[in-house]
Amino acid sequence: MSEPALPPYRRSEVRAETEAALAARRELGPEYDEHIAAGLAERVEQLAAYRSVELQHSSARERAELELAQTTQRQGFVLGIISLGVGIPITAISANLAEPHLLGIAVSWAGIVGVNVAHRLGTRRGRLAGGSDPRR
Template sequence: MGDEEVERADVEALLAARRELGSEYEKELVESFAARVEEAVAGRTKAVADRDRSDLRDAGAGQIRQFVLGVVSLGVGVPITIVPMVAADGALPAVGIAWLGIAAVNAAHASAVNGRARRR
């Protein structure tokens, strides 16, 4: 736990100090403890917000990479389709295998990007 955490021992120390010092210092003790609680809440809130911003930034980068990979795959797939179909008869199985490979690469990348997003 970090320094800004408020633990049970802190509450017990506050109550012990109140018993020792008496009720005339109660307001100062409570204000001091409330300030520590507010700092702990602010620190935790900032940590969660930073993590969420990082997750959004990472997810956006993965989506952009996936889009670029899809566009590049189409750009590569067109010549892979045209050349064998024009150059040889019966090249359909080779073209099918090439497109299955392209689809597998895209699926693997999408799975990796989406898997990382789900694990967070």
């Protein structure tokens, strides 16, 4: 089994503490083995508790990032549906009011596309500032 992922400074501390305990055992003799083992066991329990909390925080952060990604995708989907629903009557109205008709249609759809692009760029900018990528 591989060594748990501890920060480098933690690994050196653990190694130093273990070596100090072994040196103490050599100096004090076998009659102090129980005390030395108890001290090492306490340190191992502390490291296990530290790692457990670290994993819980990591898991909570990943869940929050996933939830944010799902919300962003849902918002984009809803905006697309609303854009299509609103785009049809706006197209009809702008085609009837503008001369030439194609100009009214182009302007109305350019506005709809502009809103969707602005939304997409805003969510991308928010993702980059937050450091997460919901597309993964």
